[in-house]
Amino acid sequence: MITLAEGRWPTSEGDTLPAVAGFVESTFSPLAAEVARRCLQSAEPIAETAVIIVSSTGDLATAQATARAVDGGIRPGPLLFFQAVPNAIAGYIAAKWDLRGPVVCLSPAEPDLAEGLAVADLLFLDGDAHQALIISVEQATSVGERDTARAVLVKGAV
Amino acid sequence: MAESVAITSMAVASAYGHGCEALLQGVLSGKPAFGPVSRFDVSARRVGVAATMPGAPSLRSLLTEVIAEACDGEPPENLHLAIHGEPARDHFAGRLFPQARTYTSACVAASQAMADAAASIAHGFVSRAVVAAGYLVEPDQFALFDAGRALAVDEAVRPFSLGRKGILLGDGVAAIVLEAGSTTTREPLGWIRGWGRAGDAYHVVQPRPDGSGLARAISSALRRAGIGPAELGYVNAHGSGSPQSDAAEANALQLSRAGAAPVSSTKSLHGQSLEASALVELIATVLAMGEGQLPPTAGFLEPDPGCAVNLIVDEPLPAKPRYALSLNSAFGGANTALIVGAP
Numbered sequence: 465m466i467t468l469a470e471g472r473w474p475t476s477e478g479d480t481l482p483a484v485a486g487f488v489e490s491t492f493s494p495l496a497a498e499v500a501r502r503c504l505q506s507a508e509p510i511a512e513t514a515v516i517i518v519s520s521t522g523d524l525a526t527a528q529a530t531a532r533a534v535d536g537g538i539r540p541g542p543l544l545f546f547q548a549v550p551n552a553i554a555g556y557i558a559a560k561w562d563l564r565g566p567v568v569c570l571s572p573a574e575p576d577l578a579e580g581l582a583v584a585d586l587l588f589l590d591g592d593a594h595q596a597l598i599i600s601v602e603q604a605t606s607v608g609e610r611d612t613a614r615a616v617l618v619k620g621a622v
Numbered sequence: 623m624a625e626s627v628a629i630t631s632m633a634v635a636s637a638y639g640h641g642c643e644a645l646l647q648g649v650l651s652g653k654p655a656f657g658p659v660s661r662f663d664v665s666a667r668r669v670g671v672a673a674t675m676p677g678a679p680s681l682r683s684l685l686t687e688v689i690a691e692a693c694d695g696e697p698p699e700n701l702h703l704a705i706h707g708e709p710a711r712d713h714f715a716g717r718l719f720p721q722a723r724t725y726t727s728a729c730v731a732a733s734q735a736m737a738d739a740a741a742s743i744a745h746g747f748v749s750r751a752v753v754a755a756g757y758l759v760e761p762d763q764f765a766l767f768d769a770g771r772a773l774a775v776d777e778a779v780r781p782f783s784l785g786r787k788g789i790l791l792g793d794g795v796a797a798i799v800l801e802a803g804s805t806t807t808r809e810p811l812g813w814i815r816g817w818g819r820a821g822d823a824y825h826v827v828q829p830r831p832d833g834s835g836l837a838r839a840i841s842s843a844l845r846r847a848g849i850g851p852a853e854l855g856y857v858n859a860h861g862s863g864s865p866q867s868d869a870a871e872a873n874a875l876q877l878s879r880a881g882a883a884p885v886s887s888t889k890s891l892h893g894q895s896l897e898a899s900a901l902v903e904l905i906a907t908v909l910a911m912g913e914g915q916l917p918p919t920a921g922f923l924e925p926d927p928g929c930a931v932n933l934i935v936d937e938p939l940p941a942k943p944r945y946a947l948s949l950n951s952a953f954g955g956a957n958t959a960l961i962v963g964a965p
Contacts, residue, residue: 486826511823514821515821515954522726527762530762530765530766531762533765534761534762534765537666539666539765539768539769540765540766540769541769542769542770542771544766544769545766545767545769545770545772546770546826546827546953548763548766549706549726549727549728549952549953549954550726550727550954551727551728551952551953551954551956552826552827552953552954553826553954554954554956555821555822555824555825555826555827555953555954555955555956556826556954558821558822558823558824558954558955559822559823559824559825559826559955561823562823563821563823564820564821564822564823564835564838565820565821566734566819566820566821566956566957566958567727567730567821567952567954567955567956568725568727568734568819568956569725569726569727569728569731570723570724570725570726571724571725571726572723572724573717573720573721573724579723582723583723583738586738586741586742586745587819589741589745590737590741590817590842590846591842592818592819592820592842
């Protein structure tokens with residue numbers, strides 16, 4: 465596997481996170497979009513690129529916001545419906561960068577890119593993708609922690 | 623030459639009951655399993671029905687039970703699991719199966735898990751893999767689908783029909799054991815002959831209207847199976863019953879020249895089981911092929927000129943297809959195609 469480009473968040477103490485129109489209440493999707501941008505801005509992704517999102521927690525903030533609304537007898541906002549699965553931001557990224565490979569979302573037991581790389585390898589072997597943008601997003605789960613995200617663009621070894 | 627991939631065991635629980643026979647008889651009955659939701663309060667929702675089992679079963683327990691049944695006492699090694707992430711409400715209860723590779727890709731999670739498990743066997747990495755998936759209708763996703771106006775307000779799923787209003791959710795917990803054809807000692811129930819995955823690169827939640835993403839997944843699966851579209855004798859469509867998705871899928875079938883095959887959507891009967899739906903549908907497909915009866919599509923009102931598919935309605939269609947195609951699509955433009963070969 466050859467790494468073609470990489471992007472991370474945060475890269476400094478004061479690193480900021482741009483919002484993504486239509487995504488609310490949670491940093492999960494903005495983090496995925498931002499590290500994808502940082503990764504792809506210096507690369508030349510091809511159409512046959514898979515988008516693979518890897519997160520051990522998933523979008524915890526969206527799930528918790530939904531649970532709070534349901535428990536409180538409040539109708540959840542429709543935007544929460546659209547962002548309730550990580551596929552949504554993967555589709556946003558795929559459309560923005562014209563990445564027509566498979567969209568895959570994984571939830572490994574520990575924060576790690578390894579399962580994303582393993583799935584990318586199968587997609588390359590099968591010819592369903594020639595490159596893969598693998599995005600790891602981990603939201604903070606306790607006070608004092610900070611969200612982290614990373615994206616790598618990879619292709620199979622020749 | 624790639625290793626062949628045999629389906630050697632299946633187990634399933636759905637609103638039709640526990641077991642493969644209950645699912646088969648349910649989908650062949652043509653009678654949808656939808657009814658009023660009593661598992662939680664739906665009085666504030668626009669829609670109040672789903673296809674649910676009695677009571678409030680535990681996903682953790684039922685999934686464990688179904689996997690054990692499929693594995694028949696053997697350990698679930700190389701487990702590929704499709705679920706809706708680790709639920710926020712259950713976050714500290716621990717992961718369901720820490721050893722599994724867990725797919726959370728919405729309505730294609732189980733079909734992607736199946737494709738990857740099949741690929742792992744075909745490329746010789748493993749000789750046996752287990753694919754399992756589970757979704758039980760619960761208040762949070764139900765509220766989200768209701769708020770997103772995705773649920774059918776007329777309380778029926780009408781895939782490819784004029785007047786279709788949307789989807790309805792359904793319980794589904796399923797497991798399939800795959801083994802290398804060259805080493806299995808079991809009688810195959812069917813074969814995974816082809817698989818394909820492709821993306822739309824179009825929208826956050828809408829499918830690409832021309833169906834070209836799904837068509838590429840179909841073409842990839844056909845190529846891997848080494849067959850042409852005319853050899854497909856049945857399509858268990860994604861057929862969600864949503865206006866845009868069904869039209870895009872019909873276009874995909876035409877684009878990939880698979881439009882002549884008889885089509886049904888078993889989601890119109892057992893409901894949309896989200897991350898688990900593709901596995902329930904694959905099991906229904908294998909069972910129908912073995913029975914020689916293809917399930918009808920429920921809810922049909924009248925043909926939609928925008929959905930030119932050869933839809934099976936009213937009664938099961940007697941047929942013994944050599945190959946069947948099972949399709950799934952999801953938010954983010956994710957598409958999968960699986961080709962089942964008869965035993």
